[in-house]
Amino acid sequence: MKQVEHLKKVGLYSDGGGLYLRIRESGRSWFFIGTVNGQRFEMGLGSALDITLARAREKAEEARLHALEGRDPRIERDRAKKQHAPQLTFGQFAKDYVAEIEDGFRNPKHRQQWHNTLDTYGEPMAEVPLADIETEDVLRCVQPIWLDKPETASRVRGRIEKVLDAAKAKGHRTGENPARMRGHLELFLPKRSKATVKHHAALPYAEMPAFMAELRKREGVAAKALEFAILTAARSGEARGMVWGEVDLAAKLWTVPAGRMKASEQHEVPLSDAALSVLQAVHEDGLEADHVVFLAPRGGLLSDMSLSAVLKRMGRQVTVHGMRSAFRDWAGDTTSFPRDVVEMALAHAIGSATERAYRRGRALEKRRELMEAWASYCLP
Known part of the structure; x- marks a missing residue:
């Protein structure tokens, strides 16, 4: 073959032994044409800008030997690449x-x-x-x-x-x-x-009235948030992330959007008079819908440890989440509210997926009665 750099005309040039140079307007490249097990194939060898004629001949010779032994050179090339490629850890x-x-x-x-x-x-x-x-x-x-x-x-x-x-x-x-x-x-x-198997340490519900009386004497937004979480049987994150746009004071209802719920489903919480009084204590005129209800002293949300710190300062070896367990035990041991109503108050999934699909009622009024009864027990 003439010196590669001297070839200018668009076309196909053979070097012999199955090696070819293809020149196009867009560039020039090497490729090999051969047969393996009676089947004709074409295999690219790379750009002529990167690969010299000598190297192209070496690649063509490797492909020719593989084909003569009945192995597809393209498969052999891919296998070699995988063997030498760094392994993903x-x-x-x-x-x-x-x-x-x-x-x-x-x-x-x-x-x-x-x-x-x-x-x-x-x-x-x-x-x-x-x-x-x-x-x-x-x-x-x-x-x-x-x-x-x-x-x-x-x-x-x-x-x-x-x-x-x-x-x-x-x-x-x-x-x-x-x-x-x-x-x-x-x-x-x-x-x-x-x-x-460790469970969240819970306050015995019999101690709840005395605990709440002590809690209400404490100042600070974290204490208010903890009191509200207990009265609504809410999770810590749900109470701490609450914004005023979720609250309908007139309807006495708190609607937690699906994005903030563990089960990714919207949850409606009927607010007892006691829970409303907590909100009224932290409410100020001119608040926007996206303003946080329990605003941290330095702005933004209270940290996950803020409510736990209140319990620690009160000398209680219990968790915030354990307050939900106290509510569940109280409802099961001392009231006649149906189990489904109590579980719905805790935002727990009830029954199978099929049952939930057919369950359209929210038992909102029954849950309102439940939350008022819980507030009356906590704050006699």
Whole structure:
């Protein structure tokens, strides 16, 4: 073949042995034409700007030898690329996976928990190639904390399982998921005694009237938010994130949008007179719909620890969430309100998905009676 740089005319030029140079207006490239197992094929070898004639001849010779031995040179080339390509590790993929799904998390705390648990507890297999991860690798992450930190260990295992499921869906893994619990990891992990299952520490409901009397003597917006959360049996985040646009003072109703609820469904809370009095105590003229009800001293939302700090200062070894348990125990032990009404007040899912689809009633008036009874008990 003439010197490549001297070829100017658009066309096809043969160097022999199946090697060709194709010149187009857009550029020039090498390719190889051959047959394998009786089938003709064409295989690109790269741009003539990057590959010299000598290198193109070497590539053509490699392709010719593969074809003579009955192997498709294109398949062999792809296989070689995969063998020499850096393998994707669990740590790298986990970071990318969380970045893809974190917009669906309800709050920044949940997003941070995903990052922290996978970075901290997934570290033993962070550098292990995704395709090579086996049961032993997962156990190295989970076993050290399985009994000492049961809740964290369960979350770590579940998140690892999701990451590996996603890796398989994207073609980075094959076979069963080594992080699955049922019928697999449960065979290797020690059974936890019931004593290791920790529930939110709750205040005995018999102590609630005395506790509320003490709480009402305390000043500060966090104390008001805690009192309101107890009177409405709300979760801490629901009360702390409350804005005035969610409240209808005339209708005595608080509507929590789906985006702020654990079950991602809108929740309506009938407000007792006692709960309304808390709102009136923090209400000011000129407030906009998007203004936070329980505004932190420095602006914005109260932190997750603000309400817990009130309990700590009161010397109570209980949690904010445990107040919901006190409400549930009180309703079940001392009242005749139907179970469904109580569960709806707690924003718990009731029955199967089919049952919920047919259930249109909100039992709002029954729940209003329930919340008034709870307020009367708490503040006799």
